[in-house]
Every structure is written in C-alpha cells, then in structure tokens.
Amino acid sequence: MSEISKSDADQLREAGLAESSADETVFIELLFFAYRDFVSDPDALLQEYGFGRAHHRVVHFVARNPGISVAELLDILQITKQSLARVLKQLVETGFVQQQQGAQDRRQRLLFTTEKGEALFDKLREPQSRRIKNALSGLDARDRAGAERFLSYLINEDERSMALRLSNAVDR
Amino acid sequence: MSEISKSDADQLREAGLAESSADETVFIELLFFAYRDFVSDPDALLQEYGFGRAHHRVVHFVARNPGISVAELLDILQITKQSLARVLKQLVETGFVQQQQGAQDRRQRLLFTTEKGEALFDKLREPQSRRIKNALSGLDARDRAGAERFLSYLINEDERSMALRLSNAVDR
DNA sequence: GAAATATGTCAACAAGGCTGACATAATCTA
C-alpha cells in the first residue's frame, strides 16, 4: 500500500510531535472523499426523473425491505416525518412506490416498490455496485473483512445490529 | 465476525438465485449507515455557532491545509463557487478563517484558520476522531489496512492521489 | 371509554446545493 503511506504521521509520532488524532484524521478524510464520490454516481440518473437523493434513499430501502412501515423507514433514514412524507408522496403519485394497509395493524401503511420502482432501484444501484465491485477487486478476503468490520463499527452501537440485519437481508 | 454474517446471501448464491450485486449491496448500505452516524456527531456542536455541515467542511480542510486557495478548496469540496462563497464569507466575518493575498500570484486569496478557527476545528474533530478510534480498536492491523484500502479505492481514480496526498499531509 | 400509537397534513422556515451573468484584478502570451 505504497499510496497510503503514513510516513509523515509516522515521523511526527516518532518525534513525539503528533497528536493521537493523526491516524484518525486520515480516516475522517478518506470517509469524506469516498462518500463524496460514492453518492455522486446516482445523481445524474435521478435528474432524468426530477428526483433527488432523498428519493433514492427511500426507493432503495423500500425495495430492499418490501412491506416496511413508515416508522421503520424513519428509523433508518433518521429524518423527520415531514421530510419523508414529501418525497414519499411524490414517489407514490408517480407510481414508483405502493402503499398497502397493514394486516395485523391496520393503522400501518406498508410500503412496496412497483415494477417501475424496482427498475429505478436497479438503475440507481448499478453504478454504486460497480464502484464497490471495482474497489473490492483490488482487495483480498482479509482486506474485505476489515473494510466490512470497520464500517459496521462506525455505526452507533444501539443501531448496529438493526443496520447489519437490514444490510444482510435476502437480496432479491 | 458473527455479527456480519452473510449466511442469507451465501445460501442464495449457492442456490444460484442471487444476483452478483448482493455482496456490493451490503457495502452500499454499510456506507450509508456509517456515514449517517459519522456526520451526525459534529452537528450538535455546530448549532452552538449557528453553523452547518458546510462550515465544518471548510474549517476542516482549511485547518488541514493552511494557505489553501479558493480554487483548491472548490476542488476538494466539489461544490460551486457560490455555495462556498456563502459559508466562507460567514467564517471570515466571524473570525474563524483569515484570507491573505498570494505572494507569487496576487490574484489568489490564500486561506488560513485563526486561533479561533483552530479551536473549532479541534472541537469538531474530536467526536469523529473518537468514533474512528473506537471502531479501529476492534480491528487488527490487517483489518485496518483493508479498511484504508477499500475507502481509497472508492475515490474517483483521477482524484485519488490528490485525496491521499491531502489525507496523509502532516498533521499538526 | 380513555390513552397511546401510526400516520398524515399544513404552514413556515433554514441550510446549502444550483445556475448564469457580470465585475475586477492580476497574470500570461502573442
């Protein structure tokens, strides 16, 4: 990993000049750059539909969790009811998402993607999937495991198991 | 890594039912959850100053790259001149960032943090640094290297070396 | 029957993206 040399930080540390934050700061910035480029992929595609990133997140998590309730979706996205309602309404009106009254609890509106929604989900996932696949192609199994662990440990502890359960859900 | 089991996806794959995107989708969602929580840390602190995430990014990269030009900062943040100008103006007016005419090229306004800006930088970095440190504490050296590699390979190839050069810059 | 819950809705606001046009000063180049 010659590109990812830490020589400067190492030298500083040996000289006793570095704060302990040196190492972490590398990761702070790697996360910024990686996420910046990672989310940039779907944006151009979304414009064709007049949608934004918020729509993408909703379509993605509804497609991945068919029958999810509004409350569960709010939990995942960590935005307010109103922020979700706005984009969800548009997605329902334009036929990308369907609502269905809950069977056990009829107060719930369970959410599903339509075929159209499924197609959008795939279309938006494709470039991100490609980027991930490309990144993983340079890594061996140990590296991949390390990346997966690191990301999962960044998630708030009290929500980690839920997040991992969702991410590892059956992929259709 | 019992928590990060891939049993569902594995079963599907063995049954020949899974699309090749199954593995990547786990990373797509891990990135979402990790970044969601990662950026949530500084938000409460920023409110005390009446600032938002955009201010954070500017303060961070100016503090990390003293004397950076406006053009270089735009390159990092990948936003428009106007979006930057708005928050930069506020940071200068409130005394967190200083401008200084370039010596060689006097058209440039080189940016520096003030002591006040430096203090804010540290204050905002602290919780993120703590989160990273906490995540790394559960990992061995191989895992850490894997995480670092994975994130760097997610960055657009034509900007990767710049990003890595910045991230590995001398940490003060 | 009353309280709690799931959801929706409305009005209003703020942050921070965007565009496009135009201005100024400084540098580079033919």
Added chain:
DNA sequence: TAGATTATGTCAGCCTTGTTGACATATTTC
C-alpha cells in the same frame, strides 16, 4: 503592450431537503 486567460467575488433567484410545531384521523391497547 494589447488581448486573452485566470482567480476570485458578487448578485439575483431557484430547488431540494432538512427542520419545528400544531393538529387530525383511525386504530389499537389497557
């Protein structure tokens, strides 16, 4: 040196997506 290019700033206006708080409805639970 004149003209083109570059670095930056600024103005007006727009859009998305986040926020709050109040209130309404239907349903479930106690």
